[in-house]
Structure formats: structure tokens, C-alpha cells
Amino acid sequence: MMEVTVISGKGGTGKTTLAAAFASLAQNAVLADCDVDAADLHLILDPLVEERRDFLGLKLAIKDEDKCIDCGRCLDHCRFSAISEDFEIIRDSCEGCAVCQLVCPEDAISMVDRISGEAFISSTRFGPMVHASLMAGEEASGKLVAMVREMARKVAKNSEKDLVLIDGPPGIGCPVIAAISGVSMVLVVTEPTLSGMHDLERVLGVAEHFKIPSAVIVNKADINEDNTNKIRTYCSERDVPFLGRLPYHDSATESMIKGQTLIEHVDNPLAPIIKDMWNKMEEILSE
Ligand code: SF4
Numbered sequence: 001m002m003e004v005t006v007i008s009g010k011g012g013t014g015k016t017t018l019a020a021a022f023a024s025l026a027q028n029a030v031l032a033d034c035d036v037d038a039a040d041l042h043l044i045l046d047p048l049v050e051e052r053r054d055f056l057g058l059k060l061a062i063k064d065e066d067k068c069i070d071c072g073r074c075l076d077h078c079r080f081s082a083i084s085e086d087f088e089i090i091r092d093s094c095e096g097c098a099v100c101q102l103v104c105p106e107d108a109i110s111m112v113d114r115i116s117g118e119a120f121i122s123s124t125r126f127g128p129m130v131h132a133s134l135m136a137g138e139e140a141s142g143k144l145v146a147m148v149r150e151m152a153r154k155v156a157k158n159s160e161k162d163l164v165l166i167d168g169p170p171g172i173g174c175p176v177i178a179a180i181s182g183v184s185m186v187l188v189v190t191e192p193t194l195s196g197m198h199d200l201e202r203v204l205g206v207a208e209h210f211k212i213p214s215a216v217i218v219n220k221a222d223i224n225e226d227n228t229n230k231i232r233t234y235c236s237e238r239d240v241p242f243l244g245r246l247p248y249h250d251s252a253t254e255s256m257i258k259g260q261t262l263i264e265h266v267d268n269p270l271a272p273i274i275k276d277m278w279n280k281m282e283e284i285l286s287e
């Protein structure tokens, strides 16, 4: 079973639009939305939730008022300002490090699981999809990404799918690393701007560090053809496959508004280009 993650150096580069278009081209795939902090693949794929699971994120400290003697040690030792002046635990600030539990002389503090979000297995018109939502203010999105990937792998195995297609988070942080570690390939979507080129270097650097093969797609390539050519040259110098350039076109927005992928959207000049990119990616994966 292959796993492919679509990523970008920053949000708004067309990563999800492309991931959705690829989802409609994949014949036997499970889709996974790992952009858990800003999930929007569901807006295009309209999943029907069939199963939900609680996501247990960071642990939470809770205090037994009857045992507490107001000694203040927990307040002195908490590095996250999660204990108030009157020694109450501030839920939203607690990082679950358990130091307060360790230093409490009265054994008044215990650590409990806290539900920080949900993960879903759904059906879509293109096959099964695993996605998630993180509660407002909750952290540990890398851990939630890992949970989504694990669930997607199980669904793929149980339904004999040969590909897990992942819409990854933007950037190079912990959730991105969780979304790309061990995958067969990352597809990096970038724009031909100076910041886009800089982000591309950083993202390719992360993929290289983890020894993950990557390929590059330039979106809105015609907004700066010079930079697009520079990206192509840069990729060839680093031996990174360049899958193609997509020009700017209104159909990207129009299809999103209609809840369609760019492949489903009729009379759309971007569709054949995306199909060509998909074929190139399949060729690379089969080598
Ligand atoms: S678990 Fe850590 S972060 Fe939470 S209240 Fe205790 S010391 Fe502070």
C-alpha cells in the first residue's frame, strides 16, 4: 500500500484543491484529511460520517479539594502558568506535564484523559475518507494527524485499497512531520513567488531530511513565469521530479464554490493538466 501526502509551505497555495482533484482521479484510495487545524477537504468531498472516535490529546491535571492544603508548590513549579494564585488548575493552559502531581505533598493532583477532538471515518463519492476536528484552543494536532493516518491505514487494509491519499497541513511543523513520516511520496504545491520559493526550499529540506521522495507542482504558474522556470531548474538540480505548472484560472474558485473537484468541474482547462500530473506521479510510484 502506498501513501502520498500533498503539502505546501503555507496555506492558501491550492493544496486542498489539488488533493481533492487527485482524490477524484484515484481509483482505489482512502482519503485522509490531515490538515486538522484547518480541515476543508470535506467542503469539496461532502463526507457522510459513518463512525466517530474521541481524540484524547494532552492529559489534564485535576485537583482533589479535600486533600489540598494550599501549600502552593504546584503553582511554584508549573511552567505553563496553568495554576492560579488560589491554586486552581486553569484547564485551557494545562499542558499535561504532570509536574504538579509530582511535587504535591498531599497527593491531591491526578492526571486524567481529556477529549480534545474527534476523528471520523466517512464515505464520499470517491471512496472512504478519514478526517478529524480539533476542539477550539486544543493542541497536540501532530498526535491527531498520527491518529488520522493510523485509522486511514486500517481502513485501506480492511477494504483492500492500494493508496492512502493525504491532504497534509501547511508549513514544516510537528503536524507536517506527522503527516509525511514514512510516506511513499510527498507532492509539494508551491506558488512562483519569492516567499513560495523560500517555503519550497524549507519543505523539500524536511522531506530530504526524512528521506522521503518528493515531487513539485507550481500553482498559479503564470503569475511569474520567470520564477516558475527558476523552480523548475532548482528541482532539476536537486533531482526532484517537477510534475507540472498550473496556470491561474477562475475555475479553481468556481469548482470550490460548487463543491466539485477540478476534474468534475465541466469545461475546465486545468483538468487535463492535473490528469497529466497524476499520471506522472503514478509512473514515479511504480518505478
Ligand atoms: S500538568 Fe503541568 S501544565 Fe498542567 S497544571 Fe500541572 S504543572 Fe501545570
Ligand code: SF4
Binding pocket: 063, 067, 068, 069, 070, 071, 072, 073, 074, 075, 087, 103, 104, 105, 106, 107, 108, 109
Ligand atoms: S501542591 Fe498539592 S497541596 Fe499544595 S497547593 Fe498544589 S494541590 Fe494543593
